[in-house]
Amino acid sequence: MQCVAYFLNLANLAGKVHRPAFLAKYPTTYRGGILGRPYVRLMGLLLLGTGTVPFLTYLASRILQGEALRTQYATLLLIIIALILPLAVRPFLKRLEPLIDAGARHQAEFLNSIPDRYVGLAIFTSAALSLFLELSIIRWQATVFELFAFYKNFSLLACFAGLGLGYALGSRKLIPLFLAVPLLCWQFVLMLGLRYGLSANDRVSLKLLPFSEQLNMGLPAVDTLFNSVQTYLLLALVFLLTALAFIPIGQLCGGLLERREKLSAYGLNLAGSVVGVLLMFLLSAFWTPPVVWFLPAFALLLVFHVWSPRPLLFGAVSMVFALIVLAWPADPSWQRIYSPYQLLEVGQDSQGLMMISAAGHYYQRVHDLARSNRNVDSNPRLNSIRNYYELPYWLYGHAPGYVAIVGAGTGNDVAAGLRNGAQKIDAIEIDPAILMEGKLGHPEHPYFNSRVRAVVSDARTFLRTTNEHYDMAVYGLLDSHTLLSHASSVRLDSFVYTVEGLREARQRLNPDGILSLSFSVMNPHLGRKIYLMLQNAFDGRAPVCVRAGYDGAVIFLEANDRQLLLPAALLQKSGFEDVSSTFADPTLSADVSTDDWPFFYMPRRVYPISYLAMAGLVMALSLFIFSRFLDGRPQFGTAPFFFLGAGFMLIETKAITELGLVFGNSWQVIGIVIIAILAMAFLANFAVQRYLIERSPITYLLLLFSLAIGWWIAHTGGLPSGWLGRIGLAIVLTSPMFFSGILFSTLLRSRGAISGMMAVNLLGAMCGGLLEYNSMYFGFRFLYILAVGLYGAALLSELMVFKPKVEAVLTARAK
Template sequence: MLASALMLFVELALIRWTSSNNLYLVHLTNFVLLASFLGIGLGFLRAHATRDLFPLAPVLLAALVGFVLAFPVRTGTGRGGSWQLIGLFGMPPLPRPLSLAVVFLLTVGVLMALAQEAARAFASFAPLDAYRLDIFGSLTGIVTFAGLSFLRLPPLGWAVTAAAAFAVLLGRRVRGWPAAAIAALVLMLGAESMLGTYQWSPYYKIHTQELAGGLVRIEVNNTPLQTALPVAEIRRSSQFYFYPYTYAASRRDVLVIGAGTGNDVAVALEQGAQRVDAVEIDPALIQIGRDRHPDRPYSDPRVITHVDDGRAFMERTNRRYDLILLALPDSATIVTGQSALRLENYLFTTQALERARSLLKPDGTFAMYNYYEPWLLDRYANTVRTVYGSAPCVQLGPSYGPRQQAVLTLRRDGSTGGCTTTWSPHGTALEPSVDDRPFPYLGTRSIPSFYLWMLGLVLLASVVLVRTVVGPLRTMAPYVDLFFMGAAFLLLETKNVVQFALLFGTTWAVNAAVFAGVLLSVLAAIEVAQRVTIRRPLLLYAGLLAALAAAWLIPQDALLGLSLVPRFLAAVTIAFLPIFLANLIFAVRFKGVGSTTVAFGANLLGAMVGGSVEYLALVLGYNALLVVVAVLYGLALLTGRRHLVAARA
């Protein structure tokens, strides 16, 4: 249990931490997930190898942490004052292929060494007993990391937790290099945590910098985010903050989504708002604004703060507003290492803007602004036009490289309040994004070439590493069906992560709850398989197909229309019934395997392939992943049908 808990804890910590220091990974965190699955699969396949790899785990982990700290990738100013990627001390960063290759290989090595320790214990139990203990350990790892996130502990807290687990598991093996590596790990992450003005929220590494006049500049994950400015300075240097109010018929009740440190809230108060609902997903940013914004907008009794996902808040509230403002909701992170979904993606779909429109008073105004590239401005403006039936008012500010400040405004009735500059597309307007395919930053229905290259090289490296480390691939031939089950289950889990993000918010708490729910469903399946003899496993496949069909047919809008409790019950049933049945199929099959570690390793390698197939959602949408899941379980049925006969006998 402890080995499994440490394995999952380190995986989650690496997904979170590497992307906060290396901008190459900000929107590629499932890159680290794929490396983790490959490493865990290799570790289980090497369970019976003579060489004990576990003492190398802290050494490789310290090497990975040292590399990322020595070769960070951050945003900085280059010659001429333009923004560009820089490394340590302003030097050029390592080339992206080299940086990603080193991170990938070291991550594989760390997880392989950790997994071998878990696998050796795994092999000493009956198959389902081992699987049960592994799930208990995984739950412990998730709960521990979620708890540290809730407490907003910096990486030093993560390092101390991991160091304690290493010390217990290593026992007498902790001497020499492993001990030195554990100490180095704590020192390096302790230095990052204690030196400088960093704090760690559940989403970001936040750096605050004091500027002249007592102003505070905020960076998140090595990228500039905002500066907390008094209204007088905003009026002088950043007029676009006032653009949404130019054509607003009324400004009494205001909703600000993406409130950050409070600039938009301060402007709303200055413009006469009597109530401001300030929604910000990151509690640390609100706290910084509360403590350090020059105008102290969050201390005003007219302001009600909501630490929540913007889309989720709109779905839950029934209050009506004179002005709804999407204020720079452009995150520097994604929901989880298990999807390509950024925190704000569900704010920009047609369904989200329709919900925002329904919350406006009859003469209410909707506005959104950011620094847009021309094609992205066209997409958002076209989305607004699709929802309201007329083109929005567009007010442009200064350009910053390819991006330009722009504010889109429109009243509930589709009028522009006298604005004479309405939007017209630069060319063919891009189709709006929708809840099933919420990728506003993807220009067309395609998988970007960089992703394809990355996935191709990852899969090629996987084949080479499996062949080199484990030997002939034919050792896994008896477990091809478990390989397909692993790929299908990862896709099913990904679909549930994004489904719950839509229904309940893209918050870290929702994601942790979903992962815990998945593991509890797995645990329930194990207990049923232990206690009930299932003589006709084929019926489980039929039940799984029916559950997948129901999940595919029931529209997401139908669930969003329910109140909170019925929505939760419906979502849990639709999401976790297929997971339960899928794991019951796996548990029945796993119960009779000859080599638990090879079988489990094949299943984990299949999960890594499933993580690659997930990118089909960029083209087909997330609901289509259920069809892929059904096909993969069909392949599992075909390749493992002889085991169904054995189970019946």
């Protein structure tokens, strides 16, 4: 709670510094009286970290691989040189201070000179730019290192920190918009340099994730403090570079908002935000690379630059250089495909067969296991791999009529079904790019067989909505390397691996059908978890568990209407091991995944302590940045906006998660949900404008009532199935955004500068993003309780603020 209090105080400061009355009473200036100084000092720190992190990464990687520290004298010397380097360039950096201030002053004057008739368009465009660039940087960071793919919330919070501070500084006379692209380019060079400038062995220490509660296939967690230093240093650098780049963008948006009536300006801001999401939605649909994402964003930034030769030239050169860095063919041996979900890097193994990496980490490979390939029978490894794919069909006993393959990927499981005589196969794969690569690159060409129907869909939604019934449901080695959305800790495949999801798959089986689920069991507790989930879904019958050895996989098998038995002859034929007794051991602790707690990669339900370090890093860096740019006495008057922002972030996360579960966890659905949430806020603001809605406790009551209904529906299992039930659920889940939007707009109309209130609201959203991690222990229904508490705090703080004012008015009237 102390951390929340710190953020609240800082948020109130951000809001208050915009009020003329506040400035008159409590003068607030930049440290040193200029804007260039804090930027230059922070750039000095960034230069120090940028020079150190590559050598520190190399040193940690070598030590992890068994080399002694005393053999790395050269690396230690380079680290010392990197630490001294900022001192050498300090005089140059000092010279930048007046240049930054002069350029920022001219930029602010230019923006203030925009004719009033174009201010609305400028507000709309700047809002679209800020949200589009935010989504672009979040997505790009996730394509470079898997750390950011698994923890997109970190990137989101960095953007919020920069935008929040930028809005807080929106009414200032200094806007260094020309620094945004160079700072982003700095980040591009740093991250791509680490990724491609160091060999795989030299950057292995960055593959250690600083979070121990969730398992990650092929990505171990750090085990010592030393092994985490380089990771946290990289995170700190990326956070600071992202936040600093977004500060002038926030200033751009905030300064323009001040030039128009508040609710009208806010409505244009929301409308622009919707367009920003739509633009990213459109570019994702065409699998475009990062150059195409950042080109329109940089072009719009250039439009807002000072229209004189030197600033425009500087902006154009910065933009071109940044785009060159993004487009540079760092590793031509791999084809890079930016699917709507992730970066896929497609290459070939030593046999010339296709293999796929995701953000530099092994993901999938194809095999030629055809009967015509004589090498399979003579090669024990290939023979074992074919046995792994074909074991479920041997156990079924004869050629199946209809098979559903969940997570069909590049087609290995599909080819196995065809080899074993399946008459018809539904191959379900969520990523269209992976499916395309399977069609083009699999040597057995399973997707071109007339018996195969390729389905691009979320597996959970497909199995829930299809009318087909199957003899076999085969789960491939389904392992997501990305999150469901930037606002959630849930992975893309999490809702496939829940008790409810497995029950729905069972309902699609014929009476004598069997279900096969293969997974790389990273520790016994995860195996026990899968065992218990299947046992729960199949009326208490224990699954058969077979360790195949391929990619660490264990095959879990269940029959729909009987206890499945594994013949000894079949086990001997496969050469595998029956490990059913291992995972039946009750001394192995594990907690099953449910739709409320869908954290499949957490074998046990424990509080995510290691995430607190990340939350502490985010808060410390945010406080540090704010302290560099703002100075003054915190006030309480903007607290309602802070709590509204935090509550809105929580219910947005809850809505994305639940609506994704109802309509499908595909990228299209998630994009539509985000647009719907923004649309609700827009409609609420329009209603306040159109019908002159005033502040009232009734709005709070309606908001809390809508949250209570949502909690009750989630607790009881949802509305009836069918489109009417889904539409009803969508209305229920998005209605809190409408009432929250009404509260925000009515408060906004009666308070101070809009840019300050937006800053406080964004800081509250940061707090809400951190509080979302509580769902990893308490479940997603708990977010309703947190949201109720935050909105209750907003009501109390509003009453505490307005009560003295009301009493003063009544006293004056009495006199």
